[in-house]
Amino acid sequence: MKLKYFTPLIVFIPVVLIQLTVIPFISIQGVVPNLLLIAVVYFSISNGQIFGTVTGASYGLLFDLISGNLVGSNMLSNTVAGFIAGYFSGETKREKYLYTYSFTLVVFMSALINAMIFSFFSVMDFNTNFLQALFNHALLPSIYTSIVSILVVIIPYKRAFD
């Protein structure tokens, strides 16, 4: 059995611990970065679309179970986000999107879709102003998540500065 199938499980525990304990301290007006999504995007680009989709679903389901969220809401949004990020996977694309600042753009796009789906199932009603909801619930967290994802590029890969 290849190690790559276990890596997301090993990574999940520290990431979710940080998400639930440390991240609340750096929230800005209730907006927090989504570390799980960054991990999903990373695995999706590095291991392919199917791997990313399944990782997204597993991460989402586990997070729903341990955080008290509506079971299935994070699973659905992370599944789709992992699938979208998978479009940036492939032999030629991997180097380009994983080790450079393009990674933050992929994270931003996936986070936007993730947050839109999550918000749709949790907050939308007939009185909601769609554009305002899109801005508050999707755009701001996505920007914050993509800013934090810069760390993934900067810390382990010096190539990003090339």
Added chain:
Amino acid sequence: MFKLLSNVWNQFREYLVLVSLVIISLSLLTQNNNPQVQNVRAVAFGSFATVTSVFYDLFNITQLKNDNQVLRKLNAEMMIHLSMLREQGILNRELKGMLEIKDTTSLPLLPATIVSKSLSITQNTITINAGIKEGIKPGMPVLSYRGLVGIIQTCSENFSIARTIKNVDLKLTVKNENKRLNGIMKWDGEKLVIVDVPRTFDFDVGDRIVTSEISSIIPIPIPVGIVSNIEEDKTGLLNLIHIKPFEEVLSVENVFILMLVENTEKNNLELNFYNR
């Protein structure tokens, strides 16, 4: 046939995996109140919360210094209040004795600490280090010394998850403390609001909002917040009352659980928004 299926799988496997997982997610979304799903969730978060509590304590140490300073100041203020209350208590006992009314109010409060917070704009939940062993049950109110924080949603042996007031799934009956007007309060993803309030209802900015005794979740008045703004509804017939909560969910660390669950017989008779 096998070749056809194989071809379809090879060509569309990414989409097939996506569709299957989306269907599973949607079916799980409809099964949230299923007791089996609740049990799985209780086991999952109970196991994980043990690890989280240790981790959270490590980071919390840095906050303790600031908390101590705030608490010392609060202690001094409370001491003055207590002194005044003692005077009033003595007077109250004398007056009650004169009227022959017995004092029966004694609220069971259980102190607990938050071990993790799941923050999102719409579904804020907190995990606290008290569970079934301490007698916690779903539906019990969670509060701090400032006011209401949330309602217990799920319990495991040693931990519980509470929906905070900043969770779109929590709707509460509240009332204007002075004017005795009731309304349904909810978190709309951006602000805490009392919805569908008739324009004839006399709410003013600055009015204190407490939980209503007609609530099917919280049986006693607990402070929630103050009216910060009054907005006209799109129809022009109703008002939307904005509330500034007394307790900031993001910063709260220590809470109390009010060990009371509203009468189940009454709950069965009334429309229970918690079970919606």
